Amino acid sequence: MNPLLSHLHPYPFERLRQLFSGVDLPTAYRPISLGMGEPRHPAPPFIADALNRSVGGLAQYPATTGAPPLRAAFSAWLKLRYALTLDPATQVLPVNGSREALFAFAQTVVDASRDRPVVVCPNPFYQIYEGAALLAGATPHYAPCDPARNFAVDWDAVPDSVWQRTQLLYVCSPGNPTGAVMPLDEWRKLFALSERYGFVIASDECYSEIYFRDTPPLGGLQAAAQLGRGDFRNLLTFTSLSKRSNVPGLRSGFVAGDAALIRAFLLYRTYHGSAMSPLVQAASIAAWGDEQHVQENRARYREKFSRVTPMLAAVMQVALPDAGFYLWAKVPDALGMDDAEFARALLAQYNVTVLPGSYLAREAEGGNPGAQRVRMALVAETDECVEAASRIVQFIESRTPSPTARSA
Template identity: 75%
Template sequence: MNPLLSRLQPYPFERLRQLHAGVTPNPAYKPISLGIGEPRHATPQLIKDALTGSLTGLASYPGTLGEPKLRQAMSDWLARRYGLKVDPSTQILPVNGSREALFSLAQTILDPSKPGATVLCPNPFYQIYEGAALLAGAEPWFVPSDPARNFAVDWAGVPEAVWAKTQLIFVCSPGNPAGAVMPLDEWKTLFELSDRYGFVIASDECYSEIYFRDEAPLGGLEAAVKLGRHDFKNLISLTSLSKRSNVPGLRSGFVAGDAALIKPFLLYRTYHGSAMSPIVQAASLAAWADEQHVIANRAMYREKFAAVTPLLSAVMDVALPDAGFYLWAGIPERFKGSDTAFSRELFAAYNVVVLPGSYLAREALGHNPGAGRVRMALVAETAECVEAAQRIVQFIQSQSH
C-alpha cells in the first residue's frame, strides 16, 4: 500500500458522524442539517433537457481535452463574467468537478524530489488541499487567518524560509468557510512572490457566483489581467457548476490559466482517465451558456441570508459574508470555546446539525483558528433555514439561564 495514505485525516463529515454517534435527537423536532455544503435548490430544467437529449454520446469515448464547443462556451463565460480573453484551445480544460481537479493538479505540479517540497493552504481550509499535498509527497503548511478581516488569509504571516520551499499554494476566494474575497492588492503580493520563488497558484473559485452585494467577487485570472499578467503566468483558476447551477451530481467544472501549466495537466489527465462524459459535456455547455438561472439562484440565497443572519447575529458572533453559502459563527462563551460540545448538544436538544469549525482547520503555530466557531451551510429552502436559525436561538437562550 502507498504509505502516504496513512497520513490522510478523516474527512470532517466522518468526524461529525462520530461526534453525534450515540446521541438521540429530540423527537419533537424534524431533522434539519446545515452541516454539509451540498446545494439543494432545484437543478434548472435546461440542464436536465440537455443531459437527456444527448444520450447518444454514451456510444463514444470522450476526449480528455473536451469538445471544442464546450471549451468555447467556457471561454465565452469568462469573457462575460470577468472581461477576459482566454484561448479555449490552450488555456482551458474541462474537469470532473473542482475537487478532482484540485487533487490532480497537485500531482502534476509538485516535485517531491526537491528537499522540503511545501504546499501552502489557508487555515481553515477545504481538506482536499491537504490530501492533495500529502499524496504528492509534499508537506502542507497552514497559513494563519485573520479573524479581524473575516478570516482572510494572512499571507504576511508566512516566513521567507517557507516561501523559498513552496511549490504550490491554494487560494480559496470566496473562502470556505468564512466567505472572504481576496482583494487586488493581495493578489499583487502573491504574484510578486510567485515570480520570486517560482511557485504555482491554484485559485479555487467554486463559490464565485453566490454573492450578496452588487459587485461580483474578483477572480484570480481577472486580477492577473488587471495587473498586466495577460499570460496568467503560474496561475490556474478552478471553477465548478455545482454551486453556480445546482448540479453537484453532474461533477463538472473547468480549469483555466497558464498554457504552460495546462499542457502538462492535460498529459497527466490523459493517463489519469478523467475525460468528461459526452452527455455531461452537453449539459455543461447548456449551463455555462445561460445566466438567468444563476441570477435566480443567487436571489434565493440572498433572500435566505437576509432572513437568517439577523436572527443568529443576535445571539452569536456572525455577519453576512462577502460570498458563498456558509455562515461562520462564533459560539457563546458558555461553551468555553468547545465547538464540538455546541454541535453535539444542539443536535441532541433541537435536531439541528452544524459542523464544528475546528474540524475545518489544523492546529498550526499553536492555535486552531476554527476552534470556537461552527459552519452553517444555508443550502435548504428559506423556510427550513429560518426554522433552523430559530431553534439555534432558542437553544442558546436556554443555555444562558
C-alpha cells in the same frame, strides 16, 4: 500500500459521524442539516433536458480535452463574467468537478524529489488541499485567517523559509468556510511572491457566483489581467457548476489560465482517465450559456441570508460573509462549551446539524483558527433555514446563564 495514505486525516464528515454517535435525536423536531455544503435548490430543468437529448453520445470515447463547443463555452463565460479572452484550444480544460481537479493538480506540479517541498493553503481550509499535498509527497503549511480582517488570510505570517520551499499555493476566494474574498492588493502580493519563489497558484473559485453585494467577487485571472499578467503565468483557476447551477451530481467544471500548466495538466489527465462524459459535456454547454438561472439562484441565497443572519447575530458573533453560502459563527463564550460540544448538544436538543469549525482547520502557530466556531451551510430552502436559525437561537438562550446567575 502507499505509505503516504497513513498521513491523511479523517474527513470532517467522518469526524462528525463519530461525534454524533450515540446521540438520541429529539422526536419533537424534524432533522435539519446545515452541516454539508451540498446545494439543495432545484436543478434547472433545461440542464436535465440537454443531458437527455445527448444520450446518443455514449457510443464513443470522449477526448480528455473535451469537445470544441465545450471549450468555447468556457471561454465565452470567462469573457462574459470577467471580460477575459482565453484561447479555448490552449487555456481551458474540462474537469469532473473542481474537487477532483484540485487534488489531481498537486500530483501534476509537485516535484517530491526536491528538498522538502511545501504546499501552502489557508487555515481553515477545504481538506482536499491538505490531502493533495500529502499524497504528492509535500508538507502542508497552514496560513492563518485573521478574524480582525473579515477572515482574510495572513500571508505575511508565512516565513520566507517556507516560501523558499513552496511549490504550490492553494487559495480559495470566496473562501470556504469563511466567505472572504481576496481584493486586488492581496493578489498583487501573491503574484509577487510567486515571481520571487517560482511557485504555482491554484485558485479555487467554486463559490464565485453566490454573493450578496452589487460587485461580483474578483477572480484570480481577472486580477492577473488587471495587474498586467495577461499570460497568467503560474496561475490556474478552478470552477464548477455545482454551486453556480445547483448540479453537484453532474460533476462538471473547468480549469483555465497558464497555457503551459494546462498542457502539463492535460498530459496527467490523459493518463489518469479523466475525460468528461459526452452527456455531461452537452449539459455543461447549456449551463455555462445561461445566466438567468444563476441570477435567480443568487437571489434565493440573498433572501435567506438576509433573514437568517440577523436572527443569529442577536445571540452569537456572526456576520454576512463577502460571498459563498456559509455562515462562520462563533460559539458564545457564555455557554462554556467548545465547538464540537456545541454541535453535539444542538443536535441532541433541537435536531439541527452544524459542522464544528475546528474540523475544518489545523493546529498551527499555537492554536486552531477554527476552534470555537461552527460552519452553517444555508443550502436548504429559506423556510427550513429560518426554522433552523430559530432553533439555534432557542438553544443558545436556553443554555445562557441569566444576568442574575452570572453576577452571583
